[in-house]
Amino acid sequence: MTAPDRQAKVTIVVGAQWGDEGKGKWVDIFAEDAEIVARYQGGNNAGHTLFIEGTKYVLHQIPSGIFRKNQTCALASGVVVNPAELVREIEKVKATAEVTPERLWLSARAHVISPWHVHLDGLKENQAKEAIGTTKRGIGPTYSEKAARTGLRMGHFVNQEARDLWVDHMRDSDKSFAEFFKNSAAQWQEFFSAAAALAPFVCDAESRLRAAIKSGKKILLEGAQGTLLDLDHGTYPFVTSSSTAASGACTSIGMSPKAVTNIYGIGKAYVTRVGSGPFPTELFDEAGKHMATLGKEFGATTGRPRRCGWFDAVAMRYAIDVNGFDGIILNKMDILTGLRELKIAVAYQHPRLGTIYELPWDAGVLKDCTPVYETLPGWIEPIPASGRIADLPAAARAYVAAVEKACNCKVMMVGTGPNRHEALYS
Numbered sequence: 001m002t003a004p005d006r007q008a009k010v011t012i013v014v015g016a017q018w019g020d021e022g023k024g025k026w027v028d029i030f031a032e033d034a035e036i037v038a039r040y041q042g043g044n045n046a047g048h049t050l051f052i053e054g055t056k057y058v059l060h061q062i063p064s065g066i067f068r069k070n071q072t073c074a075l076a077s078g079v080v081v082n083p084a085e086l087v088r089e090i091e092k093v094k095a096t097a098e099v100t101p102e103r104l105w106l107s108a109r110a111h112v113i114s115p116w117h118v119h120l121d122g123l124k125e126n127q128a129k130e131a132i133g134t135t136k137r138g139i140g141p142t143y144s145e146k147a148a149r150t151g152l153r154m155g156h157f158v159n160q161e162a163r164d165l166w167v168d169h170m171r172d173s174d175k176s177f178a179e180f181f182k183n184s185a186a187q188w189q190e191f192f193s194a195a196a197a198l199a200p201f202v203c204d205a206e207s208r209l210r211a212a213i214k215s216g217k218k219i220l221l222e223g224a225q226g227t228l229l230d231l232d233h234g235t236y237p238f239v240t241s242s243s244t245a246a247s248g249a250c251t252s253i254g255m256s257p258k259a260v261t262n263i264y265g266i267g268k269a270y271v272t273r274v275g276s277g278p279f280p281t282e283l284f285d286e287a288g289k290h291m292a293t294l295g296k297e298f299g300a301t302t303g304r305p306r307r308c309g310w311f312d313a314v315a316m317r318y319a320i321d322v323n324g325f326d327g328i329i330l331n332k333m334d335i336l337t338g339l340r341e342l343k344i345a346v347a348y349q350h351p352r353l354g355t356i357y358e359l360p361w362d363a364g365v366l367k368d369c370t371p372v373y374e375t376l377p378g379w380i381e382p383i384p385a386s387g388r389i390a391d392l393p394a395a396a397r398a399y400v401a402a403v404e405k406a407c408n409c410k411v412m413m414v415g416t417g418p419n420r421h422e423a424l425y426s
Helices: 023-031 083-093 115-127 139-148 160-173 175-183 185-201 205-214 246-253 286-294 313-323 363-367 394-407
Strands: 010-015 036-039 048-052 055-059 072-075 104-107 219-222 262-268 271-273 307-309 327-331 341-350 354-356 370-377 411-415 423-425
Touching: 010 023, 010 246, 010 313, 023 048, 023 219, 023 262, 023 327, 023 411, 036 205, 055 083, 072 205, 083 185, 104 185, 104 205, 115 139, 115 175, 115 185, 160 175, 160 185, 175 185, 205 219, 205 246, 246 313, 262 271, 262 313, 286 307, 313 341, 313 394, 327 394, 341 394, 370 394, 394 411
Parallel strands: 010 219, 010 262, 036 072, 036 219, 072 104, 262 327, 327 411
Antiparallel strands: 048 055, 271 307, 341 354, 341 370, 411 423
């Protein structure tokens, strides 16, 4: 394999760690040969960063494929949409890429983030004894209302009568909503104004996607966050509010798993995490500072510093099992350059349970785990920006081989920088 599989019909790209793995760049690379790029979950709590011809772009809701010509992009039913923020993002992207209703499909089934949801999110996070570390963008409360069957869908949001019915229902069912609605008129005005701007984009995106799959078009599905933040399979309760795993794509689109051709997991050559929650390989030494500084490890959405640690093969093996990866994309290999010694966590040690080789389901147990490391020599010579994995320095090749052995999965591609061309293939 010298590049992403050109014959694949439906490819899913999944974050293999706690998010922030660099999915945006790789979705952009894969999108070159895709006809449709669809986002299947999450909201504007995600930030996909791309560098195109030296210019940095951060996308929060629009799929990363929007910068490729002739591709259609879609937000499917599993996504939650902040209308006012999406309008701003569309206007910003329009300076570089064409954004029309033909190129961007907004699912009528996707749920809407209102000012009320943002208010509730911040209130809960600020009052919590042990904060989860959410972005306070209203994601969790919106998914909660979706599950409670009281939420507002995009198809209803762009219909004034249906939108007004939702507001009336919320006002009648919650006295605090009525007070907040009265005291935040400017926020609500911006929210309502976004309906007219987005109405032309709203459609039955899932039917269109299924029809495209049946016709044999090449579809690329991108997730936000990462596997370890999955609502069901992540380090609960320190997770996001949606299904980040590959199976979430099938649910969001209403698509048979049989349609999926390839699933790739993207992970950094080390690990980062934003927010609270257990992180067995977290570093507080010079190696961690090296990763944070050279990797510019700050959240694309919040600007919060990311916690950094050694590569965790226990967690990656779990992500492989949950998603069924056909291969790993190992990003940010260049950041490890200059470290004299590297480590890979191959197991955990727990004070009561002994040596553990599988990721525990209980975040409380994981919190008490210490990593069992395999130590490898580092490298100081620069690594090539493009070419083949075989072109890496000997120590870097040995590191990739050690990751493959510890995870029992092939490293198909390696990221060597933020730009499109900075990639190595097997």
